[in-house]
Amino acid sequence: MSQFNAVKNFSRRDVLKLFGATGGGLALGASGLAWSPAAMAQSAESRLNLFIAIGDDNKVYLTCHRSEMGQGIRTGIPQVLADELGASWEQVVVVQGLADKRYGSQNTDGSRSIRNGFDKMREMGAMARTMLEQAAAAKWQVKLSELTTRDGMVTHQASGKQAKFGDLAQAASQLALPDVSELKLKSPNQYTHIGASHSIVDMDDMLSGKAQYGHDVQLKNMLYASIVHPPVLGSDIESVDDSDARKVAGVVDIITMPVLTGAPMFQPLGGVAVIATNTWSAMQARKALKITWTASPNDSHDSEVYLASLLEKVTKPGKLVRQLGAPVTQWPADDTLSAQYTLPYLAHAPMETPVATASVTEQGCEVWASTQTPQRAQQVVAGALGLAEEQVKVNVTLLGGGFGRKSKPDYCAEAALLSKQLQKPVKVCWAREDDIQNGYLHAVSAQHYQAKLDKQGMPTAILQRTGFPSIGSTFQQGANYPAPWELDLGFVDVPLAIDSLRCEAVEAEAHTRIGWVRSVCNIQHGFGIGSFVDELAAKAGTDTPTMWKQLLGPVRQEQFSDQGFEYGNYGEDLSRHPVDIARYHGVIDAVQEAMNKHGKPKANQGWGFAVHRSFAAFVATAILVEVKDDRVAVLEAIGAIDAGTVVNPDRAKSQTEGAIMFGLSLALMGDIRFKNGQVQQSNFHDYPMLRLSQCPNIETIVIKSTAAPGGVGEPGVPPVAASLTNAIYAASGKRIRNLPVATHLKI
Known part of the structure; x- marks a missing residue:
């Protein structure tokens, strides 16, 4: 002990x-x-x-x-x-x-x-x-x-x-x-x-096994709830036949939940709640419900069609969000390299699904929840019940994973509303299917990059566009353009030292609840810029780390002055958390040195590389893969992180390892698709996670620093996808621009 x-x-x-x-x-x-x-x-x-x-x-x-x-x-x-x-x-x-x-x-x-x-x-x-x-x-x-x-x-x-x-x-x-x-x-x-x-x-x-997670909470006389949520955002219950469900042993009641109105925010989605004396009975009874749903404006949403239209949008002029140097008007075909990159919708899929227990009395409400935001849970529950915030007590249990999903306390409000109606403690347990089909998804996205090259193949100008449904749509109806803070996440803040850099964003309407997932918009932007720099390196006949250093330019602290935007810098002062090119070089050099120790890749093998700054930390990643018979195997991964002063180096290494595994899981297999407004995936059989046999050997390097502490949990994710697809190109000559990898190669 x-x-x-x-x-x-x-x-x-x-x-x-x-x-x-x-x-x-x-x-x-x-x-x-x-x-x-x-x-x-x-x-x-x-x-x-x-x-x-x-x-x-x-x-x-x-x-x-x-x-x-x-x-x-x-x-x-x-x-x-x-x-x-x-x-x-x-x-x-x-x-x-x-x-x-x-x-x-x-x-x-x-x-x-x-x-x-x-x-x-x-x-x-x-x-x-x-x-x-x-x-x-x-x-x-x-x-x-x-x-x-x-x-x-x-x-x-x-x-x-x-x-x-x-x-x-x-x-x-x-x-x-x-x-x-x-x-x-x-x-x-x-x-x-x-x-x-x-x-x-x-x-x-x-x-x-003594640790107490949200699912472990037990209260006297507690009831269990499993909720059938609307299959399409914006739909409501037209009719319910619950006669067979009520025959299931242990079922206490079946309750219609309040309808979601306006922007989703953290409101409960609505639907039908089955209340029982145990989780099993509640989940079995919900299968026996016969529900007819009303029409929704999102019924026609098809993610394949939507992504195709988004891809077309990013090839056309968008809204200017950053301009470095004079804009380029002529893009000669022989001297221009262009590429588009896409990502599908992605789910958080924490191992512990959303769960909350609430007990409402005349005095107020007490909640036990695996929540990332206890104060927001307090506010949302108080609002749902019409109480003062001081009347709501929120106990925080251990979380079996979160990745941003559990900072959205809709499930806490569900438990509180049901407890108020039943006058008993109620635990709401989301099934895996609920979590994947009714959560807050990472946005589907498309990006366009094009570079004007000089005679040596080096870019003198880059134009980049991004398009994705904004998280702002979850909080405000009609918020169809990416918010400035979303564009700050790996898109407008890449400190390229070239003659001309133009960044644009395009409009994208949301058809589901959009939320933040571990590293947020850095997921797609890290993949886009990381892939394009690799393509530039291949075109110029140089290696990717060298191309990065050339594009980053001289050692300096980039201020983004006079470029048409105000950089949010993750809420940090640039003087305390600067965009420091020397620290980019530090992680690049550390990974290059580690790669060199492995020696030259064998036949059908290749290294991929990418670097990214996010959450005031710098991370470089290299991945070694082998591609044979249209099957990819990930063999090695190296991650170097400079997060300034590190409080617990063991946790920094662990979080970097976890970020690499998380990023590999998304890049290899992450794929949520919509048909007729409904998510088609439902569980780990069709939304798989990285398995032990698919996980590479991982080497982590924590750069020693006395700089102010930066982030650790999320910065390791953004460079992973590009490192992976760049490695596949190095091993096989196959360039993957549309994730996941599983749609191109066997995993």
């Missing part, structure tokens, strides 16, 4: 009871969106809270306000807190935070938990350490500057006096919170937990 203490699910008031009303203890917090400790000091209750609590038992209770889905955030955030606090790792007990505005954002997506929280968590740790040291200085009548703190002890070296955190906690809790400007933060060479590969705190429970 690990020495690490088990994760505890304590509420803020639980911490108050443990360390406020019942004796010694120290609890600190950050106040809401402003992260202002001064504001927290305005009320005693607020002071006894949010991130750090120390009991007189010498345990250090550290709150993680983000959601754990295997990425290790319930380890990473405590590592940062513990480091500045000076706690011993064996002291630490992790507390899972509930939905609470005072944490600031709890949205666990966008690869931003550490990126956005690193400095604030350091401040919280340093604040607590300072208060403990102040308590010790007062107790021993010594100068604060003479004290040191390490491994859960405050020490006065001159006198040899020492005190455990627990012995000082009660006195420290009476002190005023230090001003942030007066805190002394550690320098990187003083870190003990930051940069250390701590095993994730949930590992023992995960391996032993």
Whole structure:
């Protein structure tokens, strides 16, 4: 068993009871969106809270306000807190935070938990350490500057006096919170937990089966619900014959759900809910329902026809979104290289399907959910029930995968609405078919690239267009153009140093719920630009890493000034998270060196390469494949990531490995198709995931850096698809521009 203490699910008031009303203890917090400790000091209750609590038992209770889905955030955030606090790792007990505005954002997506929280968590740790040291200085009548703190002890070296955190906690809790400007933060060479590969705190429970996921929640008198959702977005129930379904043993009731109106947002889809005393009965009874659905404006949606029209659109002028240099008006056929790239719809398909349990009483509602966004779940449930947000308590369980799907809490609202009607706790469990056919899909997309070449085959001008139904359509009807932030994701922000670069976007109407999937629009844009650079390299007779370096130009920090757009940079300041060409070179060089160690590929084998910046991190990927008898086998993969300061290198390696597997799964086999407005795939037999036998050997390289922390979970995905198809071209001469690979070769 690990020495690490088990994760505890304590509420803020639980911490108050443990360390406020019942004796010694120290609890600190950050106040809401402003992260202002001064504001927290305005009320005693607020002071006894949010991130750090120390009991007189010498345990250090550290709150993680983000959601754990295997990425290790319930380890990473405590590592940062513990480091500045000076706690011993064996002291630490992790507390899972509930939905609470005072944490600031709890949205666990966008690869931003550490990126956005690193400095604030350091401040919280340093604040607590300072208060403990102040308590010790007062107790021993010594100068604060003479004290040191390490491994859960405050020490006065001159006198040899020492005190455990627990012995000082009660006195420290009476002190005023230090001003942030007066805190002394550690320098990187003083870190003990930051940069250390701590095993994730949930590992023992995960391996032993004790870990509690959303599907594991059990409440007294709980009922189970399985919902038949409308097969086409916008359709409603015309008639229901539930007579046979009600005969299934265990069925309690059959309920028609509210109709979705307006933009989908995070509203429940509607449909028919079967309520039973167990999941099996609910799912069996739903098969016996006879439902007639009304017509929908999306009934005619055919993804094959739609993609063909989208492909035609991107070959024609679109809306200008970036212009570097003078636009080119003449594209001589002999000196122009052009190509189009497409991706189908893609599903998140986490191993644990969406699940939530809700209990509605006269006082309010309590929810237990595997959610990436507890605050958004709180808001959506409150809105559905007509309650104040403060009347909704959201407990966050472990997530069996998320990839962005579980940041959309429609399933939480479903459980709450059913509990309110039945006046009992209700667990809503989505079947795999529900998840694949009724989720929020990654958008189908098409891209067009063309380059004007000089006599050496080098591009002097590039024109690129992109088209895909926007995520904005999920929130606003008629949002048919990509939003600027979507275009920032690997399309307008590629820092090419050429004479002329023109970026355009075309209109695309949405016919289903469009959502963000791991790395979002970088999925298609990384494939497009990564593939086209490989084609440019082949045309010029050079290797792809060299072509990338030539296109990126001299080492600099690209500002995108005077190019007709304002770069969002994933919400980060460019001065803190610059688009740094030197860091592009760093990951390119690291992967090239690793490739060279493998030697020359054998017959029918080839390496593919791509590089991409996303979520303020830089990733280069190389993949080795073998193509024989129209069958492709992926043999090796190399991924190098520069994510700035890395809190837990083991997790950075693991996330990069996972991103490569995720990206391979999508590129090889990911394919959601619509016919008559309905998704044709339903389960893993026709929407397959990467299997162990298909997974290559993976080498990961984490670049050491003192730069500000960047993202880790998503940046490894974008260069994978292009690396794969570029490798197939190198091995076989077959250029794949339309994913998935399975439509061209046997897998």
